[in-house]
Amino acid sequence: SQTIHQWPATLVQPVGSPLSLECTVEGTSNPNLYWYRQAAGRGLQLLFYSVGIGQISSEVPQNLSASRPQDRQFILSSKKLLLSDSGFYLCAWSVLGTPSNFGSGTRLTVV
Amino acid sequence: GENVEQHPSTLSVQEGDSAVIKCTYSDSASNYFPWYKQELGKGPQLIIDIRSNVGEKKDQRIAVTLNKTAKHFSLHITETQPEDSAVYFCAASTGYGGATNKLIFGTGTLLAVQP
Numbered sequence: 024s025q026t027i028h029q030w031p032a033t034l035v036q037p038v039g040s041p042l043s044l045e046c047t048v049e050g051t052s053n054p055n056l057y058w059y060r061q062a063a064g065r066g067l068q069l070l071f072y073s074v075g076i077g078q079i080s081s082e083v084p085q086n087l088s089a090s091r092p093q094d095r096q097f098i099l100s101s102k103k104l105l106l107s108d109s110g111f112y113l114c115a116w117s118v119l120g121t122p123s124n125f126g127s128g129t130r131l132t133v134v
Numbered sequence: 135g136e137n138v139e140q141h142p143s144t145l146s147v148q149e150g151d152s153a154v155i156k157c158t159y160s161d162s163a164s165n166y167f168p169w170y171k172q173e174l175g176k177g178p179q180l181i182i183d184i185r186s187n188v189g190e191k192k193d194q195r196i197a198v199t200l201n202k203t204a205k206h207f208s209l210h211i212t213e214t215q216p217e218d219s220a221v222y223f224c225a226a227s228t229g230y231g232g233a234t235n236k237l238i239f240g241t242g243t244l245l246a247v248q249p
Contacts, residue, residue, distance in 0.1 A: 027177075029177075065241055066138070066140075066223060066225075066238075066239030066240050066241050066242060067178070067223065067225075067237075067239040068239075069236050069237065082236060113177050113178070114177075115177070121166070121168060121225075121227060121237055122180075122237075123179075123180035124177075124179065124180070125170075125177030125178045125179070126177050127175065127176050127177050128176075128177055
């Protein structure tokens with residue numbers, strides 16, 4: 024069966040520090056991969072999606088970037104974190120259509 | 135752009151009762167409406183979805199209805215059980231849910247089923 028792994032579960036980082044969140048998917052090939060952010064009291068906002076290795080589409084201009092170095096690996100990065108980058112980050116995947124499976128998320132607090 | 139409003143933000147029901155969560159959308163071109171369930175400490179999971187060419191879809195105790203004229207859709211859970219307790223999100227998109235069509239999410243409903 025397909026599984027999605029996302030880590031770390033929680034992260035506290037100082038303003039100006041770099042960020043790297045990793046997501047990997049098992050049990051499927053060539054998935055569509057997504058990064059979402061969930062702010063408190065709000066719905067999920069799509070940040071990036073990828074339909075293949077090296078193919079990244081950005082939905083929202085921001086301080087973040089994404090990369091897909093391998094078929095089932097999706098990385099969310101920042102060179103210098105801002106306070107406004109705090110939130111709950113979710114990785115998701117699908118084979119056809121919109122995401123049906125999300126990871127367990129990373130709670131990022133920028134201090 | 136598309137906006138999705140979801141109500142209520144919290145809902146408490148007794149075990150065995152029904153629960154209804156409603157969402158409205160603004161973009162009349164939206165044609166795909168999924169619902170997600172997020173349990174504590176976990177990521178959201180797709181539980182049911184509906185496309186604009188149908189008005190209702192059922193899957194055991196859950197059903198979704200769509201009113202395109204009024205631009206709203208609802209999640210119905212019958213015979214609720216404690217394990218139904220979670221946060222539920224609605225979403226809307228164009229393109230019938232293709233991989234690259236952006237989902238716009240509602241703000242979520244915290245459902246508590248009291249035993």
